[in-house]
Amino acid sequence: MAYKFDFLSIADYTPVLVKGLGVTVELIAVGAVAGVAIGIAAAWARTEGPRALRPFVTAYVELIRNTPFLIQLFFIFFGLPALGVQLGEMQAACLAMAVNLGAYSAEIIRAGIAATPRGQYEAGASLAMTRLEVFRHIVLKPALARIWPALSSQIVIVMLGSAVCSQIAAEDLSFAANFIQSRNFRAFEVYIVTTVIYLLLAILLRQLLRLLGQRMFRRAPR
Amino acid sequence: MMAFTLWDIVRNLLLAARWTVVLAVVAFAGGALLGMAVLMMRVSRHRWQRRLAWAFIELFQGTPLLMQLFLTFFGLSLAGIDVPAWVAAGSALILWSAAFLAEIWRGCVESINRGQWEASASLAMGYVQQMRYVVLPQALRIAVAPTVGFAVQIVKSTALTSIIGFTELSKASTIITNATFNPFTVYGVAALIYFALCWPLSRASLRLERRLNAPHRH
Numbered sequence: 001m002a003y004k005f006d007f008l009s010i011a012d013y014t015p016v017l018v019k020g021l022g023v024t025v026e027l028i029a030v031g032a033v034a035g036v037a038i039g040i041a042a043a044w045a046r047t048e049g050p051r052a053l054r055p056f057v058t059a060y061v062e063l064i065r066n067t068p069f070l071i072q073l074f075f076i077f078f079g080l081p082a083l084g085v086q087l088g089e090m091q092a093a094c095l096a097m098a099v100n101l102g103a104y105s106a107e108i109i110r111a112g113i114a115a116t117p118r119g120q121y122e123a124g125a126s127l128a129m130t131r132l133e134v135f136r137h138i139v140l141k142p143a144l145a146r147i148w149p150a151l152s153s154q155i156v157i158v159m160l161g162s163a164v165c166s167q168i169a170a171e172d173l174s175f176a177a178n179f180i181q182s183r184n185f186r187a188f189e190v191y192i193v194t195t196v197i198y199l200l201l202a203i204l205l206r207q208l209l210r211l212l213g214q215r216m217f218r219r220a221p222r
Numbered sequence: 223m224m225a226f227t228l229w230d231i232v233r234n235l236l237l238a239a240r241w242t243v244v245l246a247v248v249a250f251a252g253g254a255l256l257g258m259a260v261l262m263m264r265v266s267r268h269r270w271q272r273r274l275a276w277a278f279i280e281l282f283q284g285t286p287l288l289m290q291l292f293l294t295f296f297g298l299s300l301a302g303i304d305v306p307a308w309v310a311a312g313s314a315l316i317l318w319s320a321a322f323l324a325e326i327w328r329g330c331v332e333s334i335n336r337g338q339w340e341a342s343a344s345l346a347m348g349y350v351q352q353m354r355y356v357v358l359p360q361a362l363r364i365a366v367a368p369t370v371g372f373a374v375q376i377v378k379s380t381a382l383t384s385i386i387g388f389t390e391l392s393k394a395s396t397i398i399t400n401a402t403f404n405p406f407t408v409y410g411v412a413a414l415i416y417f418a419l420c421w422p423l424s425r426a427s428l429r430l431e432r433r434l435n436a437p438h439r440h
Binding site for chain 1: 280281284285286287288289290292293296297300374378379380381382384385392395396399404405406408409410412413416417420421424
């Protein structure tokens with residue numbers, strides 16, 4: 001059968017796509033920054049933090065890493081109101097992304113911390129630094145430099161996973177795609193265009209993270 | 223209104239979880255077969271084969287699985303095939319996991335020392351024989367742990383097929399939530415079932431990694 005592609009039919013909806021793209025970028029920005037912050041805190045808690053804290057952090061990491069993002073998203077958006085926590089769809093989406101990335105990056109960052117030579121801790125101690133100071137000033141940066149490529153790919157994976165946020169009506173790029181599709185019935189074209197945008201976004205994000213890594217860790221030891 | 227006890231919720235979710243398992247097994251088996259073919263092209267000596275495999279991997283790793291699901295769902299029906307949701311779900315997951323498995327295994331093949339290739343070449347082995355008797359057996363050993371680890375990703379990714387209307391664990395959760403108005407319990411139980419499926423695989427992956435890497439441990 002002959003299917004006539006009509007990509008021009010999407011042109012009218014460019015503003016919708018641009019708006020969706022903006023929301024997706026917002027989701028990544030908030031999710032990535034908050035997620036890595038959670039990851040650093042969790043990695044610290046698992047390696048150096050108070051022993052009483054460790055089981056909880058381990059439970060968080062294992063639970064998030066072994067359940068689908070979609071279910072986490074639904075639990076936060078639909079389930080949490082039962083506890084009196086009512087979140088808007090953007091807040092819920094950002095929170096879900098941060099919590100998800102937090103668990104994965106915790107494991108990645110922990111590997112970076114574990115690779116720190118003992119001598120570094122001893123050197124810090126000999127300068128009369130506290131353990132927290134040693135962590136902040138000596139351990140963290142080289143650890144991040146070591147695992148930066150892995151962390152970057154995880155951020156890209158979480159960005160691609162953000163497409164699911166449309167399911168709780170966060171108006172991101174995939175939400176825009178569904179919206180356009182329901183208007184002009186050009187499903188195939190719409191999803192091809194959106195998929196290409198996501199692909200470009202992934203390539204761009206990867207390059208951006210690479211440059212960021214180069215800037216941040218220029219003199220960091222390997 | 224019908225009253226749902228906690229047991230009703232758990233039982234129905236467990237019944238739906240069967241489809242999650244079936245879909246994950248199909249995706250893994252199909253993805254492994256296709257992934258092996260992509261891997262062969264990716265490490266082939268012909269440049270265009272390598273490029274093609276690279277493009278395939280880049281495409282499926284660089285786009286959201288959700289979009290791939292939508293495209294197979296609508297794309298296949300445009301090709302004149304009336305696709306039930308499970309066919310679209312199965313094919314998309316197979317393509318997606320093939321791309322990831324091929325890339326995971328490429329790392330394993332490339333970690334085999336160049337000297338192994340040279341040694342087998344000096345025994346007058348052809349490319350296929352080198353691959354078959356020398357490189358792959360060693361690479362497979364290294365590949366076991368990350369492959370089991372990736373199975374976890376597959377199980378979790380089956381959740382997305384609920385969005386194109388395949389009734390597995392996630393879809394069942396949504397349906398039951400709509401009937402019981404108790405999302406907290408339903409999604410909580412669903413999460414626990416996913417955890418029960420994935421966690422053993424994660425543990426196994428970790429243990430295999432430790433065991434099979436023993437010679438490389440410092």
